[in-house]
Amino acid sequence: MKLDALLTSAGINIGLCVFFISLYSVVRKQPSNLYVYFGRSTLTQERKKSNDSFKIGRILPTPAWILEAWGPTEDEILASVGLDAVVFLRMIVFSIRIFSIAFLICMFGVLPLNYYGQEMTHNRMARESLEVFTIVNVKEGSQWLWFHCLALHIISFSACTLLYFEYQRISKLRLDHVIACPPKLSHFTILVRSIPRLEDMPRDDAIKVFFITYHGMSYLSHQRIYQSGAFHKFMTNAEKLCRKFVPLRALSFNFKRIPAINRCGLCGGTSRSYDLHDNAFDIEERRTPLSCSGSGQREEEIHDPTGAISRSGRKKSACCKVLYFTIWNVFFVNVLSASVIHQLMFISQPKDIPFVLARTLPGQATFFITYVLTSGWTSLCAELVQCFSLTYNLLQKHVFRKKADDPNKVPTFPYHTEVPRVLLFGLLGFTCSILAPLILPFLMVYFSLGYLVYRNQMLNVYRTKYESGGQLWPVVHNTTIFSLVLAQIIALGVFGLKKSTVASGFMIPLVIFTLLFHEYCRKRFLPIFKKFSAQALVEMDRQDEMSGKMEEIHKLLQSAYCQTATIHEDELVDGCSREDN
Template sequence: MNLSALLTSAGINIGLCTLYLSLYSILRKQPSFLYVYFGRQLTQRNNNYLDAFNLERFVPSPSWIMKAWGLTEEEILSVGGLDAVVFLRIFVFSLRIFSIAAFVCVFGVLPINYFGQEMQHTRISAESLEVFTIANVKEGSRWLWVHCAALYVITCSACSLLYFEYKSISKMKLDYIIGSPPKPSHFTVLVRGIPKSIGEPLGDTIRNFFLHYHGSSYLGHQIICRRGKLQNFFSNVKMVYKKIFCFEVTALDNTCRSGLCRCGLCGGVSNSFRFYPDNFYERRTDLHCIDISSHQKECSSAFVFFKTRYAAIVASKVLQTSNPMLWVTDLAPEPNDVYWRNLWIPYRQLWVRRIATLLASIVFMFLFLIPVTFVQGLTQLEQMRHMLSFLKGIPNKAFVIQFVSGYLPSVILQLFLYTVPPTMMLFSTLEGPVSRSVRKKSALCKVLYFTIWNIFFVNVLSGSLITQLSLITRPKDIPAHLAKDVPRQATFFMTYVLALGWTSLSSEVLQSYSLLYHLTRKYIFRCKDDPSLVPSFPYHTEVPKVLLFGLLGFTCSILAPLILPFLLVYFFLGYLVYRNQILNVYSTSYDSGGRMWPIVHNTTVFSLVLTQIIALGVFGIKASQMASAFTIPLLIITLLFSEYCKKHFYPIFRDLSAQDFIDMDRDDEQCGRMPKIHEQLFTAYAWLAPPPPPPITGALELCYVDGEPDSPVQVTI
């Protein structure tokens, strides 16, 4: 690929970015799209907006950029929680380190790469991109020490910035725990693997066990039951309450539709609700008189409440019995973070589920080699034409070849990648996590491993499946292959940053899929705006994407410095876009307390180590013994730095401090807050009980949505 093909890809993506950002600045002003672009704010303010005509609404403006830029870290913390702050810190760190790398490599390394061979250069636009990489430097060149020095500058700067970021985020993590109001999860332990006694109720078994072994600190318990059909109905009452009473913008029609959604051409309306007059109360059914105990199935799990935080954390960490499969204890997640569907899974099944999902993830990863290999082949169009006859019909015009080899591969790969996050989220759900944050963290790790393997290693090794498997069996040959292939594939990574980076960010701020779904739902199916459809932030898709670009930046910094300016544009644009999305679009129902940062730190260290291994192989190929000798100590220093951070900061994210919990317990006891906290514990995890709604003059009929409606259940609101 030559520079003109790269510029063609850049021009297409710049045009798409400009179009998307202009459309966003117009559509965000339209009242009919408020739930797409201001969903989080509408769910909190409950405002009605008038559709008043104003010419300014149809003129693009950059006002959203200034609002996003002006947000302080305290405002982001109050809006999106510590997870949002940590996510944005990834962009801040990336901007700092790659600004240093761009300055050093573009002005120091790039000229040496370009003039590395004694050759007659043509005009810049016709130059092959390989002349800008380290592959153009001749063997035994005395200028390779510049690459080694640049590698030292980048590694030392990255480690220093990582240390200060880890230290700062660790302090925020401690402040998050200490400064937050009393959390039910700090007093609650989730117990699984409870043995069932013949002739003794499960509740008595739990009570007798904890009174015998934790009598001074045991407060009470709540048995976890698997839901029946009637429980499913009760669990929807809270959602109905939220839609009816908390959001004035959700209108209720005076007629009740049938179960199937109708399009606007068939008549019919979208709401499943109908108000009845006051005299309808005489015909209603009192659901509180129904015995729901016969509709539930007790699981071998329970929430156990303790009188103090310290007692709960001690009970969650110690082994309760000599049999590690019985009375298994962990700190309970927050009530909003509980993933109720997985609480019924027997504890003995979890290891089987984890092994099965691991094998399924590996199989899916290798099946994905087929589209990746084809996409990589498009960058070498002439070779692919000899192998695949249908590619011979592509015209030999310069623009067509530049489009097919420069822009099309990244687009095709991105389309295939859209299937990865939902698949990994499904695998993470089947593993059996009991909290939504753990499920999303598991999906994040799976997507990250998948992305690094299929986007980086498979494209770099760029051979058949047999060749890639042979490299796995001969790991000592991997550095040499990486040293040869990374500079060659750097051109593909540049176009990948343009297509997946720039364009995907502009598509993110435009909310293309949410916009299409909103238009279809509102104008085809005639449904009203639903405040409950506000999405949560997709950390499991966005964090791996950002970390992958960081990996590409580190590995290509001294090998192909031309990628660094494109990465800087991506990180700066992403910093603005995601600040805007956190403020306006995504809701925050739970907060893991920045649990993703150790993953970010470890991935960055992995990127640095991989960069040094590749550089070591390149210096060996280029016959520069001095550069190779100086790279080995740098590799050891990086590993020692990683171990130092793991010992000093990682325990803060993994464990809770007894000292802090004891101080918090004493403070609550001295201030007299502890009895109120104990009272709230017994209702915190009572997910079947909806909040008491305000009285209205009417009854609400819930119409069934599948099949012919039976006698509808009447609920007095």
Template structure:
């Protein structure tokens, strides 16, 4: 690929971005689109009125200025700690790749361009290979420049990572201490409760914790079977009971309607009535039926509440039985974060589900080799002509060659990758995660592994196989083969940054799918009420892997093909503005994982650094530079030691709460006399849905109805009327505004 093909790809994506950003600046001002572009403001009522004027139809950059001026405190209040972590990932990327771009442009790029004996042509027709390390001749003394640049980038990245990890850890601790009482701090989730034929699960839980935790046990809330099938079954049973009760009020006089509704003859109807009368004689009318119904719906799982936070922490982290497969305890998720559908999964099935999802993920990755290999065939035009002779004449046209080699491969790969996040979210749900944030975190890791493998490794080896018909024969040959293949594929990765980076940001800010849904709802269905529109949660499992993948490509190609860093840096600047705008205006934070995505970002960045060093070691070996190779080994060891230190110093804070902090919070609440209010709050903290209300009233299992909330990635929702608690976060409350009022905050 030459410079002209690269500029063609860049020009197409720039044109797409300009058009979509201009359309967005106009569409966001229209009152009919307020539910699409201001969903977060609709829920929080932060707005001012908009005057009807011509300005609504003129593109303007006002949203960029608003996104730039938004403070971190505002992002924390709007999107939670996860949103702050996401923005910090972007800030870190901007900082480190600004340093890398300056160093590599000044120090490495001239060496790559003038390091070989190749005769240079006019710049637009210059091959991009002359800007890579592959153009440097063997035994060149200028390879010390690449080694020095690698040292500077690694030291800068580790320094920035350390301070970011430390800052986010402190922010997480401050957020825990300063937040209002959280029901999840007083609750644990107990699964795999032993079954007893003599008593219900509810009685078993009460007896167990009253005996083994007598001084700290407060109460518990049973988990009941839920889901679409269970709801239909419960509705059918409820209808039958209503019909039977109505029939009893008519003194059980036989009639055709009563016999038909009860599903039997007049005699059978009398038999049912007699059985109910017998129950009444033994004093079990009403309560017995509800008690039996509740026992049938009980799952071997429960939320157990304790009198203080420290007791709940200790109960969650210790074995409750000599058999670790029974009485399994975990810290309870926040009420709005509970993924009810998975709590009733038998605990013994979880390991089978994890193995099944692992196998399914591997199979999916293998199947995905087909489109990746096809994409790489488009980048090798000579081989493409051999495979498809009828395209020989077409591929002789200059513009067609530039589009096919510079733009089409990355676009096709991006389209195929659109199917990955929903599939991985499904796999994460099947795994059995007990929280929605945990499911999204698991999906984030799966999408990250998938994209790094398919976008980088498979493309590298597929391109190597197509062009050279070679593949490494052993693991020891891996660095050498990567050192040969990565520089040659750097141009493809650059165009991928255009298609998956720049264009995706324009599509993200446009919100095309919600915009079409809103248009259909208003024009076809004639629904004008904004309160009936769906709310979106931030797709961390899609966006974080994309950013970390670009970071991986940036570190890997920094000294190999530094030309990519300029385009990559522009992407991170644009992403910083776009995602801040989306956080403060569009997405509603329905739950928060407490910054659990930062360890993923840290680990991926360290892996990227180590991988870049391994590639550099292989390249220096191919170029026969023993000095550069020797200096790279200490850098590799130092990076591993830095990673181990961060794991020991910061990672435990993200895995569990500190006993010291929880005890201090308990004493503060006790001295302030707030424990009584907290205990009352726990009585309305956890409940699945309205179908459990009768059973919970009879069995004294406390709860509240979860708000109906829709997730962008097809999350399960539970319907019910939400109880607004005084210490809930602002995004837990659904409110609506008029379109004109919200549009004022443009």
């Protein structure tokens, strides 16, 4: 691929970005799109519906949304959106900082060395092949490879330093979040699975004996929950259907029998007459709970729950799965698909993995740069417009003539898809920094634009439906360490192919240092994201006892988790729980 072709592709995507941003700055001003672009603000009563009178400013693109997104401080975002949003934005800030360092080193140091790595006559800059800007253009045994090795060392040490301070800061925010979190019933509750059965006594009695025997000092009561499965889904759908018909009860009907005056046009017979009777049953009163002790299930049919116990736990699990799939599908498959022989070598000879990646990765740099343009720049700007929600809103209001402003349909931020996307671009930046530095300017634009776009969406569009207390940061840290180690292993293979044994030798201590740093952080900070200190929990319990809240909490616990047909997934909470200690 030639440089002018890359610039053409960049120009097309820049044009699309300008179009989406301009379109967004116009459609966000229309009162009919209030719930599309200000769903969260409307729910929190931060923004009221504007006057429907026409104004010329509504059809003119303006950058006002940029100033609104840039304005709030981190503390304001923490107070209004939550800790998860702060962690996500800190991930982008970390990416901006580390790739700013990589940009300065690689664009002004590594890139010229790659360009003049061979004694050759260069074409006009616009007609140059992109391979001359990669490490492939450096001749074997070149002394300039020392600078590539030094550049990767500087990037790795800078990344570890920034990661340490970010981990430290977010850990403190999580501790403050736990202490400041108001008492919840989930703080005093744990989910226990696989309690042994006793054949000579009922199940409830066996559970009570088990807790009294092994946890007598902390046991208050227990509630049995069941896997409702398809029945729970059926009841949820039935509730939604009932909500649609409840407004019909407010309509007035003539309850007398009215003879039909219209006749069927086909057979000439009179149509049947019907009596209209009032719907006497009350929906709220007819909801029958699933009894905790007599649900109608046989004893042998009751199984322990197996799937996440909270929405945040399910989202974190989905985030990890999407991350694994994305890294494998976008990075490894594309790198190894350059040659079938390379794929076979990757499978049959694992010791040659660094050399296989070193041979193929520089040649795939063009694809990754294009991927950043399309899946990065353009997708971010399309995220602003909310194409699906905007189309749905227009169809509901102007085609079907229905009210689409439903507060319950305001979406939550999709951490499980956006976190893997950002981490994938970070992996591309680390692995290509010294091999193909031309990707770094495009990544810098992506992270800078993403910082503004995501701040705007979190503050205005998405609502906060659950809070995990920053549980996503360990995923970010682990993936960043993996990206660093992968970049170092690939560089080790590249230096080996270029016959620079000394540079290869200096990469081994760097890999060891990165892994040791990861182990230190895992022991130093990770326990904070799994368990809480006994000191903080005891102080919180004392405060509750002194304020008289503990007795009220104990009373509510007796029936709080009694499973009913109307229980919602939103009630399964996660975050600051005191039961871990």
